Amino acid sequence: MGKPTGFLDYKRQENEAIEPLSRITNFNEFHPFLDEETRRKQGARCMNCGVPFCQSAIKLKNMVTGCPLHNLIPEWNDEIYNGNDKRALSRLLKTNPFPEFTGRVCPALCEKACLNGLDQDPVTIKENELYTIETAYTNNWMKAFIPSVRSDKKVAIIGSGPAGLALAHDLNRRGHAVTVFEKEDRLGGLLMYGIPNMKLEKKVIQRRLDILTEEGIVFKTNVNVGKDITKKELEKEYDAIIFATGSKKARDLHVKNRDCTGIYFAVDYLTKATKHLLDNTEEISAKYKHVVIVGGGDTGNDCVGTSIRQGCASVVQIEMMPKSPDERLESNPWPEWPKICKTDYGQEEAIAVFKKDPRIYETTIKECILDDKKNLKQIKTVKVRFNNGKLEEVKGTEQILDCDLLLIAAGFIGVEDDLKKSFKLETTQRNTIVTQPNSFQVKDKYFTAGDCHRGQSLVVWAIHEGKECAKEVDAYLMGYTNME
Incomplete structure (x- = not known):
């Protein structure tokens, strides 16, 4: 503890944010870093707690608080204060291979469990993490680690999201050949x-991918596994096969006239927006349109921010659940996850542009009206409410809203059908891949991790x-594992 x-x-x-009316003119990240002296004070x-809840990932009332990676937070906070940034980096990378991602997009479960949050504001753990990794890149400390000894085992990972990249990172460093x-x-x-550019600029991802490639990982894009390469071909070439395909099947909206022109899933809308930025391809434009977004989560908020940057005429975000309280209730004490209303960047921008919060609570769509x-x-x-656990409409509350672009951001419902069919996968009631009890192993040489698990x-x-899956795969391949 550097300073008691x-x-x-x-x-x-915290890092300051560029004002909404300025930042909506582009898709750049908009949180300039604090100066070095101020960051060290943070x-x-x-407090270097005797029991650091920040790194605990404990479950309270079916909600997790604290970091699932069990980051050594007090250790690297101490190093930051004392000016030992390189040592802070070594402690950070010991548990988290990609702090440049989590330092930007994580909701900071660690901070919600920080002891300072009991009677004041928590430590800026997430920003301290981001400062550490970005300082490392600035000083050219981030070097490729090429294993000195290689095994003769070959691993195929299907999917290059955060789960797939973490698998590839750890298994490659163990010495296995990873594709x-x-x-x-x-x-x-x-x-x-x-995730849109203003939350995570894509050059940040490519910077890390360049290091992973230099370390010896082979990446193959535009490959639909199961079609472009068959199950039989994979099994013949690889000693272990891991599904890290995510939960990409979007939850649909079942209303009258759903099949009309002007309705899109949020993931398709955001994907095309990013591809347009990167390659100037065709986008789903919200320019001059009245946009309605179904879903009150992070993806819905990202759609709000994206549609405003595209120049929408209006934006409304529909949420089926009631508005959460602005402050913690007595029934929701620290260190539980705080069930409070958060006004995120997209909503802040909508308030700045349209002078009102875009969110409408306890509401759902009943019908799409066509020209x-x-x-x-x-x-x-129509307004909705829960009655004895059952959702019901409130009579006499129907309203008509202008809408020529409807975005469905209602979450995801598991793995895609093509993957299940190609590999004859058994799935759970939540449409995730069935594994052996308390295991990441599906059967034989097959494993799974991430959202599809x-x-x-x-x-x-x-x-x-x-x-965690990488450890199990390593033990399967080698008969033991010494991976941390």
């Missing part, structure tokens, strides 16, 4: 095409799954 009174001497200070706020197959034209999975050419023109909404979740959980 740091948590008393210094207040929490590291000093860490990663990706169906899209670029690597990164949801990091590349599911004479069968294009989407309006939607009919646990269901739709966070980047940090996908990385955790990839690392």
Whole structure:
């Protein structure tokens, strides 16, 4: 603990955000870093708790609080305060292979469990993490690690999202020959095409991919495994095959006139927006359109921010659940995950542009209304409530909203049908791949990790799954494992 009174001497200070009306003119990241002296003071706020809940990942009331990767947070906070950035990096990379990703897009489960949060503001753990890894890149400390000894085992990983990349990172460093197959034209999975540029610039992903490639991992894009390369061919060439395909089957909206022109899944909308930025390809444009987004989560918020940058005429975000309280309730004490209302960057931008919060709660869409050419023109909404656990409409609450672009951001419902069919996979009620009890192994040489194993979740959980699965795969290949 570098400064015993740091948590008393210094207040929490976050990276500032560029003002909404300025940042919506581009798709760039918009949080400039604090100066070095201020960042070190933020590291000093860490209390080096005897029981550091920040790195615990404990489950309370079916919600996890604390870091699933069990990052050594007090250790690298101490190093940051004392100016030992290179040592902070070594402690950070010991548990997290990709802090440049989690430092940008993670909801910071660690901070929600920080002891400072009991009676004041928590430590800026997420930003301290990002400072450490970006300092490393600036100083050219991030070097490729090429194993000095190689095994004779070959591993195929299907999917290059955070779970697949974590698997590839760890198994390659163990000495196995790793090939990663990706169906899209670029690597990164949801990091590349599911998260917009203003949250995670794509050069950040490519920077890390360049290192992984130098380390010896083979990446193959535009390969639809099961079609472009068959199950039989994979089994013949590889000693272990791992599914890290994510949970990409989008939940649909079942309403009247659903099949009209003007309705898209959020993941397709965001993918095309990113591809347009990268390659100037055709996008699904919200310019001059009245946009309605179904879904109140992070993806829905990303759609709000993207549609505003494209120049939409209006934006509304529909949420079926009631609005969460603005402050913790007594029934939701620290260190539980705080069930409070968060106004994210997209909603902040909508408030700045349109002078009102875009969110409408306890509402769902009842019908899509078309023009004479069968294009989407309006939607009919209705208020809903839960009665004895059953969702019901509230009579007399129908409203008509202008809408010529409807985006469905209602989450995902498991693995895609083509994958299940190609490999004859058994799935759970949540449409995730069935494994052996308390294991990542499906059967024989097949394994799975990430969202296709646990269901739709966070980047940090996908990385955790990839690392844990890598240990099991290594033990299968070698008869033992010494991987941490």
